[in-house]
Amino acid sequence: MKNKLSRLAVPYVVWMALFVVAPIIMMVIYAFSASNGGFTLNNFVKMGAYAEVFIRSFKLALIATAICLLVGYPVSYFMSKEGPRFQRMAMVLIMLPMWMNFLLRTYSWMTILENNGLLNQLFQKIGLIALYNRMTGADLSYFPMMNTQGAVVLGMVYNYLPFMILPIYSVIIKLDGSLIEAARDLGAGSATVFRRVILPLSLPGVLSGITMVFVPAVSTFAISQMLGGGTELLLGDLIEQQFMGGAYNPQLGAAISLVMMVIVVVCMLVMNRFGEGEEQAVML
Amino acid sequence: MKKIALVLAMLMAMTMLLPGCGSGGDDERVVNVCSWGEYIDESLIDEFESETGITVNYQTVESNEALYSLLKTGAGDYDVIVPSDYMIGRLIAEDMLSELDYSNIPNYEKIDEQYKGLSYDPENKYTVPYTWGTLGIIYNSKMVKGDITSWDAMFDPQYAGNVLMIRNSRDALAAALLDLGYNINTTDEKELTAAYEKLKTAKEAGVYQAFVMDEVFQKMEGGNAAIAMYYAGDYLTMLENNPDLRYVVPKEGSNWFVDAMCVLKNAQHKTEAEEWINFIASTESNLANMDYVGYASPNGEALTQYPAYYEENYGEALDNAQFEVMAAPDSVLKNCTLYENLPQDTLNLYNDLWTQLGI
Numbered sequence: 348m349k350n351k352l353s354r355l356a357v358p359y360v361v362w363m364a365l366f367v368v369a370p371i372i373m374m375v376i377y378a379f380s381a382s383n384g385g386f387t388l389n390n391f392v393k394m395g396a397y398a399e400v401f402i403r404s405f406k407l408a409l410i411a412t413a414i415c416l417l418v419g420y421p422v423s424y425f426m427s428k429e430g431p432r433f434q435r436m437a438m439v440l441i442m443l444p445m446w447m448n449f450l451l452r453t454y455s456w457m458t459i460l461e462n463n464g465l466l467n468q469l470f471q472k473i474g475l476i477a478l479y480n481r482m483t484g485a486d487l488s489y490f491p492m493m494n495t496q497g498a499v500v501l502g503m504v505y506n507y508l509p510f511m512i513l514p515i516y517s518v519i520i521k522l523d524g525s526l527i528e529a530a531r532d533l534g535a536g537s538a539t540v541f542r543r544v545i546l547p548l549s550l551p552g553v554l555s556g557i558t559m560v561f562v563p564a565v566s567t568f569a570i571s572q573m574l575g576g577g578t579e580l581l582l583g584d585l586i587e588q589q590f591m592g593g594a595y596n597p598q599l600g601a602a603i604s605l606v607m608m609v610i611v612v613v614c615m616l617v618m619n620r621f622g623e624g625e626e627q628a629v630m631l
Numbered sequence: 632m633k634k635i636a637l638v639l640a641m642l643m644a645m646t647m648l649l650p651g652c653g654s655g656g657d658d659e660r661v662v663n664v665c666s667w668g669e670y671i672d673e674s675l676i677d678e679f680e681s682e683t684g685i686t687v688n689y690q691t692v693e694s695n696e697a698l699y700s701l702l703k704t705g706a707g708d709y710d711v712i713v714p715s716d717y718m719i720g721r722l723i724a725e726d727m728l729s730e731l732d733y734s735n736i737p738n739y740e741k742i743d744e745q746y747k748g749l750s751y752d753p754e755n756k757y758t759v760p761y762t763w764g765t766l767g768i769i770y771n772s773k774m775v776k777g778d779i780t781s782w783d784a785m786f787d788p789q790y791a792g793n794v795l796m797i798r799n800s801r802d803a804l805a806a807a808l809l810d811l812g813y814n815i816n817t818t819d820e821k822e823l824t825a826a827y828e829k830l831k832t833a834k835e836a837g838v839y840q841a842f843v844m845d846e847v848f849q850k851m852e853g854g855n856a857a858i859a860m861y862y863a864g865d866y867l868t869m870l871e872n873n874p875d876l877r878y879v880v881p882k883e884g885s886n887w888f889v890d891a892m893c894v895l896k897n898a899q900h901k902t903e904a905e906e907w908i909n910f911i912a913s914t915e916s917n918l919a920n921m922d923y924v925g926y927a928s929p930n931g932e933a934l935t936q937y938p939a940y941y942e943e944n945y946g947e948a949l950d951n952a953q954f955e956v957m958a959a960p961d962s963v964l965k966n967c968t969l970y971e972n973l974p975q976d977t978l979n980l981y982n983d984l985w986t987q988l989g990i
Contacts, residue, residue: 399990457846461855491792493855494841576841577798578834580989591697593800594982597704 377601390602397585397603401610404582407496408565411503412511415560416553418504419511423552424545426512427519441509453502453573460492460501460574467492494576502570503560510559518552519545558615565611582607660685662903665692665701665709667890670762672916672923679910685903694799702727702895709895710904713761716889717801720751720972728757729894735905738912743931746889750971758891759908760929762920764863765887765959765967766802767880769847771873774857782810782881784858786833795850795859796830798842800985801970802886803830806860809883816971820980827984834988851876862888863956864926870953878956884966887959889929927958934958 381387426437444452459465467489470476480487492498522545530540568583577584582603589600660683668691676687690709692698695718701707702722714722722728733739739759746760770779774793785794785806797803805815807826817823833839840856848865850856852872866878892911894904910916917933918940920926928934937958941949959967973981 397986397990454849457849458853461850461853462840463853463855572798573846576839576843578839578842578989580986584989585986588982588986590700591694592982592985593696594978595696595699595703596979596982597700 374601374604377598378605379602380598382596382598390599391606393599394602394606400580400582400585401607403579404565405610407500407581408503408561411500411507411564412557412561414500414504415508415511416557419508419556420515420549420553423512423516423519426516441512444505445509449506450569450573452506453570456498456502456505457493457573460498462489462491462493464493466490493574494578496575496579498574499571499581502574503564503567506570507560507564510563511556514555514559515549515552518549522548554619557618561614562611566607660900660903661688662686662711662900662907663688663690663709664711664713664907665690665698665707666713667691668693670713670924672919675911675916675919679907682910683906685906687907708899710898710900711892711894711907713890713892715970716749716751716891717970717972719758719891719893722893723752723757724972727896729896729898729901730756731759731894731908732905735902736909736912738909738914738930741914741930741932742912743929743934746929749889750969751889752891758893759912760889760891761911762864762924762926763887763889763929764926764957765880765963766805766860766862766885767866767878768858768860769851769866769869769876769878770858771851771854771856771875772877773875774854778877779858779879780882782806782883784881785860786810786829786838788833788836788838790858791837792840793857794833794838795841795843795847795856796834796839797847797860798844800981802860803842804981804984805886805970809881809885812883815886815968816973818974818977823977823980823984827988830988862926863959864924867925867953867957880959880963880967882966884968886970887964887967888969890926921957925957 378390379386379388381389422437426434429437457464461467467476470490476487476490479485479490526544526548527540530544535543566583566586568581568587571577571579571581571584575581580588586600586603586607589596589603662685664687666689670691671689673689676689679685680687692701692707695714698707698712698714699718699721702709702712719728733755736759742760746763747755752758768779768782768784770784775784775790784790785796787794797806804823804826807829808815808817808822811822811825811829813819813822813826841850843850843859847859847861848869851859851869854873854875863878866876870876870878892908894901894908898904911920912930914930914932914936917928917930918937921928921933921937922941922944928937938949938954955963
């Protein structure tokens with residue numbers, strides 16, 4: 348029975364082989380080849396020059412992931428406590444922005460954050476900018492929000508927050524209620540129940556949420572180009588430049604992608620190992 | 632090893648192109664065209680299809696470099712492409728274009744002599760010009776005191792935080808090279824490094840609000856920045872939404888560009904491709920395109936007829952100043968240079984300098 352059903356997975360396995368495994372193999376081949384086709388390690392020698400870009404990208408992605416977690420966990424937790432109607436409603440609201448195109452959503456943030464944008468016009472109208480100028484002696488005609496690292500982080504949080512909320516929510520909602528009752532019977536207060544039972548049991552959701560937010564955030568180039576002003580390169584920009592820029596150096600682009608992927612995979616492995624240990628320790 | 636990669640790439644390209652190839656039966660005539668976005672009056676496609684019975688698969692790509700990358704990986708199965716001058720030079724040098732049979736393109740006669748025999752195709756074997764234009768500075772007359780006349784403005788700390796630099800290494804370095812009095816096609820490492828230093832100094836002084844491509848529309852139209860460098864045709868689009876904007880080709884000169892239609896070496900539909908090129912090169916098509924796209928036509932008749940055409944369609948006379956932005960007069964054009972294809976070493980240097988600027 349099991350064998351028969353497993354045949355149904357064939358289309359997906361073929362899909363994976365063709366569009367996930369094959370491209371990765373190609374990437375590895377490219378990363379180790381010179382532009383004339385021979386084997387070389389030169390592409391990796393250059394990597395040191397880009398250390399700053401790596402650090403900046405990982406920093407921004409980490410901040411965005413941390414914010415998503417801090418905002419997303421409580422939302423998931425309290426959502427799961429509410430009645431089914433509220434949950435459905437909240438789910439629609441969380442998903443709603445994702446029905447719109449990603450670039451369009453980010454583009455609209457530009458009109459909000461611009462120097463002459465909606466927020467600054469609002470601040471102007473309610474006198475916030477004048478107040479700030481009087482208090483600090485500054486002479487601002489707008490608050491600079493656009494083209495900053497803060498704007499990039501905001502863009503990441505806005506776009507990827509649902510990917511944090513959904514996995515955490517789906518884990519918490521399925522928690523075995525009897526475990527919580529048992530904890531209560533054994534005399535644990537609400538805070539202890541949360542800390543010793545709910546939190547550890549929801550860790551798998553947290554881990555997959557972190558992965559789903561961090562990975563796209565660390566490799567984004569659209570958000571940094573639109574909201575960050577393109578003055579400070581992120582990894583995504585750097586990689587894009589190798590393929591779409593004037594020099595056309597797919598070998599170097601593949602090498603940078605490979606290094607980025609290895610770092611991300613190592614981070615994830617370490618995190619998951621840590622997560623497993625935590626879970627088992629608590630279960631014991 | 633490279634062969635495996637190639638086979639894999641081809642395999643993927645073929646899978647992706649299946650729907651496109653499916654329609655290419657023996658009896659059905661097809662032409663695959665690849666151009667920039669918003670770069671054709673789309674009614675021309677319908678007109679061509681009903682006139683000739685040839686199906687046009689019209690696709691777009693965002694830049695010359697992206698087009699090159701598609702062609703190199705074999706993912707682009709096009710017949711006709713419309714790259715810019717320097718990219719045409721590169722494609723010819725790499726033997727990727729097919730020579731045209733101009734007897735199938737009678738409308739080529741109508742292309743003004745001025746746009747023939749240019750550096751990228753000196754013997755007129757491969758190309759039929761599509762549009763041309765200039766690169767210049769766009770500024771907001773409400774936010775800048777006086778007139779801007781020099782590339783200095785792109786590096787001037789007095790406009791700190793209000794300047795938009797273009798996010799394209801060739802154009803950005805060209806601005807600095809021109810301001811320093813160098814040739815925009817230089818391969819001299821010292822000159823290019825000096826240009827890079829100029830950009831770096833300005834960037835560190837906080838002159839640049841952002842490095843932009845298409846975001847420039849929203850920023851300049853909304854008055855979020857005072858100065859930007861961009862292309863003449865796009866300025867006219869911005870002007871429709873913000874009448875305070877001005878355009879200038881700086882006194883140091885600038886780049887002018889020609890985008891031309893070419894047929895790829897491995898094109899499957901060469902006859903149809905030449906029919907398409909001939910159709911687009913006609914005066915009627917050039918008028919329609921010029922009106923829709925905002926870039927000047929290389930067709931001499933279309934260029935002289937355009938003011939009358941405009942008046943007929945819109946019921947008002949064409950503003951001469953605007954027409955001169957679109958189709959720069961000889962006095963401006965003689966100061967401008969075409970980009971040429973650069974040797975690979977120089978392209979690598981451009982890429983390194985550009986990356987350093989971003990780090």
